[in-house]
């Protein structure tokens with residue numbers, strides 16, 4: 001039985017106010033695109049088939065290492081979190097899956113599956129956590145996990161990852177994402193080579209336990225919490241891991257995990273070329289792993305990443321199905337609103353990339369016409385594709401203006417009445 005959290009009448013009433021405007025905008029845009037030989041309905045269909053997973057940890061207010069300022073109606077546990085994820089999906093129709101983090105979201109898989117089913121949700125990649133200590137664990141990860149000098153600590157981290165696979169298998173997930181904070185804070189603290197050997201050996205143990213139809217994603221990040229060296233610091237090391245482990249191992253690109261100005265779209269292209277792009281953690285960043293809302297700082301970069309993905313599809317790259325997930329931390333917004341808006345921004349970048357004139361672009365590249373090549377990308381990027389995004393949501397039963405409908409629903413105030421207020425404090429999520 002379904003148990004949608006926003007009344008269908010609320011969505012319908014909000015849509016009614018906006019339907020005529022959307023119909024006019026969609027019609028006008030369709031005519032404009034038709035002049036360049038593009039069928040708007042074909043683009044809308046593709047957009048409707050594009051989904052991005054919501055991170056369970058993203059629906060609670062995040063924080064920095066200095067403080068956390070919770071909002072009203074903070075989810076108390078994974079079941080509240082799933083309710084919030086259900087709202088995002090109900091309004092956007094772009095986020096039918098949730099990515100879980102273990103042990104944060106540990107619960108009976110049967111209960112998780114049943115709850116998710118009532119909300120029309122499923123589960124995307126599982127995330128393990130060996131970057132912090134759980135209350136009941138024997139060995140500490142203070143000095144690392146999968147690469148720890150102590151075999152018993154490594155074994156504990158390996159077993160945790162295997163448990164994540166088992167839980168995920170019961171939930172219908174098909175991938176495990178491994179991100180470790182292992183590294184060092186001082187030159188000389190760790191032997192780069194020996195530590196990486198230990199990490200690879202541990203990952204090989206996890207890889208052996210993957211079901212046949214699963215993938216293992218390793219996620220690189222330049223620094224933090226280790227501030228001198230991090231074991232999986234960049235896409236080069238990440239590629240070596242995926243290559244060493246085998247065909248089910250691929251790289252996960254979190255957009256915030258690179259040095260400022262890194263050409264992330266080019267990393268994406270390289271990983272695609274060599275069959276090792278596993279998926280994404282979408283977010284945006286100004287300085288470091290800021291976990292800001294997707295498209296809020298560098299929307300053009302997000303578009304350029306999608307340009308590579310659409311280009312790969314266009315070239316018919318075999319077996320290419322990257323996982324799309326959001327990984328954000330919301331400090332000053334209602335997390336549900338941020339995630340709604342981020343899902344839309346991600347679809348926007350996709351829609352813009354879909355309308356790039358690829359034949360023209362190929363020609364300009366072959367003619368060394370740099371100006372017209374870049375103008376071809378800009379032309380697509382400058383196109384306001386909002387009518388396509390809104391129409392895709394409407395066709396699928398979602399909201400024309402999902403944040404507007406969410407606010408009209410009063411959902412946050414309703415859950416705040418059930419969920420006890422949480423006091424702020426120091427320290428927060430990574």
Ligand code: LRH
Pocket residue numbers: 057127179219221254281289327430
């Ligand atoms: C590390 C990271 C990784 C974790 C998540 C909470 O910075 O991006 O994906 O699982 O944050």
Ligand code: MN
Pocket residue numbers: 179219254281327
């Ligand atoms: Mn991440």
Ligand code: MN
Pocket residue numbers: 221254256257289327430
């Ligand atoms: Mn991160």
